[in-house]
Amino acid sequence: MSAVTPLQNGDTVLLPERIADLTGLGEFGVAGELLAAFLGAFVIANLMMAMTGVAGPWAKRKITAAFTDRIAVNHLGPAGIFIIVADAVRLLSKENIIPENADRPAYDLAPIVIAGSALLGFAVIPMGSGIHLADPEVGLVFVFAVAGIASIGLVMAGYASGNKYSMLGGLRAVAQNVAYEIPLVVTGMSVVLFAGSLQMGTIVEAQAQPLVDLGVVSIPSWYALVNPFAFVLFLIANFAEVGRNPFDMPEAPAELIAGYQTEYSSVYFVLVYLGEFLHIFLGGAIIATIFLGGPAGPGPAELGIVWFLLKIWAVFLLTQWLRSAIPRVRIDQLIEIGWKGLLVLSFANLALTAAIVGVIA
Amino acid sequence: MSSQTGLETGASSSATESSTAAESVLEAYALGRDDHLNAPAFVIRPDEVTAALADLRDEAGFDHCACVTAQQYEDRYETIYHLRSYADPTQEVSVVVPTPIDDPVSRSVTPVFETANWHEREAYDLVGIEYEGHPDLRRILLPETWQGHPLSLEYDRETPQIVTLSEHDSPTVAGEDGSEPETLFLNVGPHHPATHGVMHVKVVLDGETVVDADPDIGYMHRCEEQMCQQSTYRHQIMPYPDRWDWVSSGLLNEWAYARVAEDLADLEVPEYAQVIRTMGAELSRMAAHFVALGTYALDVHGEFTATFQYAFRDRELVLDCLEELTGQRMMFNYLRLGGVAWDLPEPREEFLEGVRDLLEDLPAKIDEYHDLVVTNEIFQARCVDTGVLEADVAKQYGCTGPVARGSGVDYDLRRDDPYGYYDRLEWDVVTESAGDNYARLLVRMGELEESAKIVEQCLDVLEEWPEGDREIQSNVPRTLKPDPDAELYRAVEGAKGELGIYVRADGTETPARFKIRSPSFSNLSVLPEIVRGEYLPDLIAAIGSLDCIMGEVDR
Numbered sequence: 001m002s003a004v005t006p007l008q009n010g011d012t013v014l015l016p017e018r019i020a021d022l023t024g025l026g027e028f029g030v031a032g033e034l035l036a037a038f039l040g041a042f043v044i045a046n047l048m049m050a051m052t053g054v055a056g057p058w059a060k061r062k063i064t065a066a067f068t069d070r071i072a073v074n075h076l077g078p079a080g081i082f083i084i085v086a087d088a089v090r091l092l093s094k095e096n097i098i099p100e101n102a103d104r105p106a107y108d109l110a111p112i113v114i115a116g117s118a119l120l121g122f123a124v125i126p127m128g129s130g131i132h133l134a135d136p137e138v139g140l141v142f143v144f145a146v147a148g149i150a151s152i153g154l155v156m157a158g159y160a161s162g163n164k165y166s167m168l169g170g171l172r173a174v175a176q177n178v179a180y181e182i183p184l185v186v187t188g189m190s191v192v193l194f195a196g197s198l199q200m201g202t203i204v205e206a207q208a209q210p211l212v213d214l215g216v217v218s219i220p221s222w223y224a225l226v227n228p229f230a231f232v233l234f235l236i237a238n239f240a241e242v243g244r245n246p247f248d249m250p251e252a253p254a255e256l257i258a259g260y261q262t263e264y265s266s267v268y269f270v271l272v273y274l275g276e277f278l279h280i281f282l283g284g285a286i287i288a289t290i291f292l293g294g295p296a297g298p299g300p301a302e303l304g305i306v307w308f309l310l311k312i313w314a315v316f317l318l319t320q321w322l323r324s325a326i327p328r329v330r331i332d333q334l335i336e337i338g339w340k341g342l343l344v345l346s347f348a349n350l351a352l353t354a355a356i357v358g359v360i361a
Numbered sequence: 362m363s364s365q366t367g368l369e370t371g372a373s374s375s376a377t378e379s380s381t382a383a384e385s386v387l388e389a390y391a392l393g394r395d396d397h398l399n400a401p402a403f404v405i406r407p408d409e410v411t412a413a414l415a416d417l418r419d420e421a422g423f424d425h426c427a428c429v430t431a432q433q434y435e436d437r438y439e440t441i442y443h444l445r446s447y448a449d450p451t452q453e454v455s456v457v458v459p460t461p462i463d464d465p466v467s468r469s470v471t472p473v474f475e476t477a478n479w480h481e482r483e484a485y486d487l488v489g490i491e492y493e494g495h496p497d498l499r500r501i502l503l504p505e506t507w508q509g510h511p512l513s514l515e516y517d518r519e520t521p522q523i524v525t526l527s528e529h530d531s532p533t534v535a536g537e538d539g540s541e542p543e544t545l546f547l548n549v550g551p552h553h554p555a556t557h558g559v560m561h562v563k564v565v566l567d568g569e570t571v572v573d574a575d576p577d578i579g580y581m582h583r584c585e586e587q588m589c590q591q592s593t594y595r596h597q598i599m600p601y602p603d604r605w606d607w608v609s610s611g612l613l614n615e616w617a618y619a620r621v622a623e624d625l626a627d628l629e630v631p632e633y634a635q636v637i638r639t640m641g642a643e644l645s646r647m648a649a650h651f652v653a654l655g656t657y658a659l660d661v662h663g664e665f666t667a668t669f670q671y672a673f674r675d676r677e678l679v680l681d682c683l684e685e686l687t688g689q690r691m692m693f694n695y696l697r698l699g700g701v702a703w704d705l706p707e708p709r710e711e712f713l714e715g716v717r718d719l720l721e722d723l724p725a726k727i728d729e730y731h732d733l734v735v736t737n738e739i740f741q742a743r744c745v746d747t748g749v750l751e752a753d754v755a756k757q758y759g760c761t762g763p764v765a766r767g768s769g770v771d772y773d774l775r776r777d778d779p780y781g782y783y784d785r786l787e788w789d790v791v792t793e794s795a796g797d798n799y800a801r802l803l804v805r806m807g808e809l810e811e812s813a814k815i816v817e818q819c820l821d822v823l824e825e826w827p828e829g830d831r832e833i834q835s836n837v838p839r840t841l842k843p844d845p846d847a848e849l850y851r852a853v854e855g856a857k858g859e860l861g862i863y864v865r866a867d868g869t870e871t872p873a874r875f876k877i878r879s880p881s882f883s884n885l886s887v888l889p890e891i892v893r894g895e896y897l898p899d900l901i902a903a904i905g906s907l908d909c910i911m912g913e914v915d916r
Contacts, residue, residue: 068670164547168569168897245663246739254555254660255901324667325733327658327740330898331569 015040015133040133045119047131051309052277057087060320067324096266101162110160110260111268113153114275120146121282124200128295128304132201139200140192140290144185147241147282150275151177154250154260157272161263169259172331173243173250179338180240180247183346187234190346190353191223191290204294224291230349231291235318237342238283240334243276245323249331284315382421383454387413398624398849400453402441407467410458411494414442414473422446423454424756425772426474428850428878430863431484433513438465438490442477443850443863443878447756447770450778450859455850460490469495476759479886487512487586502579502915512587544572547897551580555660555901558911562888562904569897574889578882581915589875594622594841595698598875603692605879606913609648609680610856612641612687615696620780621851621862622698625843631832632782634700637686639782640819641695643812644683644716649856650805650812651676653763653908657802658734660905661743668733675726682716698841700834705823713820720813720820727810735806744799748891748903751796758890759883762858763804764907768796774854786818798899798906805908840870850878857881857908877916881909 016037019025023039025032058073058081065072073080098107124139126132136142151174158170192198195206211221224231240247251259264272288294288311295304329337383401384391390413391403405413417423423444430441442456460467469492470477481492482501489510492498500507504524509516550561559580565572585601592598602614616638623630630638655672662668680690685706687695695702706712734740750760755768765772773790775783791807793800845868852861858880867873884907892900 064665068665068667069674070670164545168547245665248663252898253664255898257554320665323663323665327662327666327734327737327743328898329739330743330896332896333742 044122052274055277057084063320091270094266099162099263103160106156106160110153110157111271114150115271117146117149118278118282125285126200126204126294127308129302135201138198140198158260163263165256166260166262169250169256179335180237183342184237186346186350187230190230190350193353193357207293222293242279242283244319246326246328248328281312284312287315386416386421395457397455400455402455402457404457407458407460411468411470414470426476426759428861429480430876431488431490432874437462440467447772465490468493475757476883489513502582560911571892571895571900574892576888578914581911585916586875590872593870600694606910608652610645611693612645613855617853617860617862619696620853621864624851625849626841628699629835631835633831634833635782636819636822637701640816643815644679646856647812648676648679650809653805657905660901678719685712697834699837704833720817723813746797747899748798749796750891758887762880764884766792767801767804769794786815788815798902801906855880879913881913885909885914
């Protein structure tokens, strides 16, 4: 393995500009730039949705099966990969059943809010290989803010379904998100103290500096290595934020059937599920960006997107691993862990980091 | 010595003991005697039954109301309370309460034994006896709108009945005094992932705290008692028990019937067959406990848990052995009155080796379950001190099996009322004292290991059994017609606890009354008691840890 290649992020060319240059849309002024931006967003959204398409019907089944001594889908295509097509057809052709006492249009909007909020977050994530839609100065705050919108979607879904299980699931989701969003953001801020910026591009760039130089191999200063404590905190808070074991209380099928998703079918169900997966991937993307050096990895910079996706999938794999192995906590224990444990630890982490950074700087 | 003689001596000696103890207590009440084969039976007036049972419990130590049987004769109704003692279940006494045919009203003994609550509801539902002073006398197995009592003699079996489901008001709609209620009424089931079958629990929630829970059973009611009453003792009844506790406890259930029928018709069972029965029964218990463990993990971990799959994988290995032995995976129909259907499969060594392999791999697997489940901190946080069942409450509700043993009630019929080959093998009864969801799981984990011990010893015995002496079934008459009016209650230790059967013979080939005392029925009745004040997830965990199989509850 060669040394980690620093990413050329200082003079970042964002995706819309690149598209504008390639297609000549730049000559059409603001309208052209808008169109280019739209095309860029379209590419990224589809990339993420395609990934969800692979993850939901196929990869998740295969991974869980591997953990639990099973084979899972294997009839359609090599390793059952064409189940993705079959499942897509199946899910989209099902009747969309809307409960009689559903509160519309909240019921209809909720799936869009859940899926949309996650997609928005990817706008500021630098994925390497030049795939980076926007790099605002408040990137990290933006991504937390839009990811947080999902909570509204969850409570809308829970309330508007007119089902008690959905209601309980929605309430749990909100209680959980409120309890874990704060530690999540506070821990995220400790990274900002290191990087000195909220801009995603800068955070990634800062991690390219070598932490230790061991001659042949230079270990980069990924913040997971610089501050493993914050990394673990962030991981845990993230599992709660995306509602996965041991914190999958909002769905908890053995208790609440499927929580806020209970009454969704067909396309709406696909959207809700898509939203869930996108949130897991967005969580993975944030972790990769602020703790794992973003798209950095061995080899030429063009491979950035590969490394980036690998990191996201590593986080996804971890969630599936926990699902197979770890029991879920109870809702009161979950809130306790959030408010009494993670919140305190995350502030301690922030204070410590501030002290250390202050001393060194 | 055959085990049959062992049974007889045991029964008769204890019968005299319990009869003297009970006699002195019941002197003031008893109108007469109506002795059953297993126990002395005293006839008591309906208005005195509550006091009589209270005296029996407090003064003579009959603290376990094992079963309540109701039946109708041509001239009267009869309720039988089968009492025994948790300390020594061979101490048995039956209390017979006749009620007139035109006015079948008796007194409820629910104030004395909580377990009578559900049993009397069932008696009312199926036979039609009413119980004065019962706190909640409504149908339990059949729908509320059902007409007639199916096990009564005048029941019209020809007219089909259609039951419509009507929406009922949710208690949240309006408070009694018009104020806004602060609780949420939640139907858990009948279709719910955690009810392990079809059960409906009416739950009242305050936030996520359970204020009250009321299990509504009967969705799996298949008239098993009625079907057995229409079938001949010799061959036709044996397949039914497999379908009571259907998660691979088949041989244990079959043994319950075999034991009662053999004692009723005075049949010998060759010792060799007893060894095979004991081995098969313990394999069944292992399979059943694997299911209990796996589904419990499903309730506490979530639906993608590896433990569930591991448990089913290991159960499958046990089922493979049972399939070799019986020819069936689950509905074995392997036991015969007076023995078993056939000898071990040939080649014999291969079968014995196969079972030994299973036992050899077991310790490593148990270790893995300990890693995944038992020693997991989150699992402990979820299960320790939740769903606590105190020992005296367990006794009040007639809990048996791992549920009772998890609460420190040291009661196991294999040891306390020996049958089969158990009394000649080395094994221990597993008990835990905490009584919480965690303790019940620990008991089952411990019993897995104990069952493996028993199976291993059986294998040794089978291996060394002389070839010329492998008698698998004694000589049993082609048709069995037990003496008219012979009555017998006999129980075995099923996977879930005391699985008892009461049979009354009327001189024909079929039983006049066939009453099943299922352990899950009594164990489930304690659910409201252990979940009040707990959180909703604890309710789910408690349902899982009680390990009720609805086929056995509803019969």
